[in-house]
Amino acid sequence: MSFETPAVIASIFMMSLSVLGLVLNGRSAQPPKDRTITITIEDSTGARARTVTHSDRGVDELKRVVDRLLTQPS
Amino acid sequence: MTSRAEKLVRWLMFSVLVSLVPLAMTYFGLRLDRRQVHLEMLLGRGELLLISTTLGAAALGELLPGGRDNAIGKLLAAGTSRVGILVCSFYFATIQSRTAPDAQAILAASVWLFTGMLVASAICLFYANQEAR
Numbered sequence: 001m002s003f004e005t006p007a008v009i010a011s012i013f014m015m016s017l018s019v020l021g022l023v024l025n026g027r028s029a030q031p032p033k034d035r036t037i038t039i040t041i042e043d044s045t046g047a048r049a050r051t052v053t054h055s056d057r058g059v060d061e062l063k064r065v066v067d068r069l070l071t072q073p074s
Numbered sequence: 075m076t077s078r079a080e081k082l083v084r085w086l087m088f089s090v091l092v093s094l095v096p097l098a099m100t101y102f103g104l105r106l107d108r109r110q111v112h113l114e115m116l117l118g119r120g121e122l123l124l125i126s127t128t129l130g131a132a133a134l135g136e137l138l139p140g141g142r143d144n145a146i147g148k149l150l151a152a153g154t155s156r157v158g159i160l161v162c163s164f165y166f167a168t169i170q171s172r173t174a175p176d177a178q179a180i181l182a183a184s185v186w187l188f189t190g191m192l193v194a195s196a197i198c199l200f201y202a203n204q205e206a207r
Contacts, residue, residue: 003176007183010161011190014154018194021150025201 078203085199093125118177120169122184123162126191130159133195136202151197158191
């Protein structure tokens with residue numbers, strides 16, 4: 001075995017295993033998030049209040065909901 | 075450009091390329107002395123192994139401690155980086171202890187290990203950036 005052979009083997013090992021790790025991205029079991037976001041919107045008197053609760057939704061989706069609520073006529 | 079790609083390009087520009095600057099300066103210094111420069115002269119004492127170790131350790135530091143999302147991928151990336159650091163360190167120590175090292179063989183081993191470490195580090199950073207999102 002020449003001097004560089006272990007380095008070649010180690011390098012191929014590193015590249016293949018780490019690429020395998022990349023391929024497995026998103027495939028391993030994800031822990032449950034149990035995320036609930038509650039947003040309450042009210043005017044200065046507190047008379048009109050809206051509460052919206054979402055579970056496991058993305059931030060973008062939640063932003064759209066809030067924008068829609070804000071633009072609704074009171 | 076996405077944030078992940080931006081961070082990867084930043085790593086390539088400011089970690090990988092900057093760490094290679096001393097080698098480039100050595101090249102220019104030798105050329106200024108009007109000497110014929112070979113890669114063995116630049117990398118023949120295991121310089122690239124030190125750079126590989128530093129890059130791998132930095133990427134590992136970015137990744138750890140990670141969450142439990144994509145645990146298998148992270149374990150593979152972190153494990154290969156750690157193996158790379160150990161192998162590079164072992165090679166460097168072996169080279170330093172030799173009185174007449176074979177520069178050609180050291181060059182080949184260094185380039186192989188550097189390439190492997192670059193891939194492993196990039197994937198460590200991929201998962202570290204995913205963690206930060």
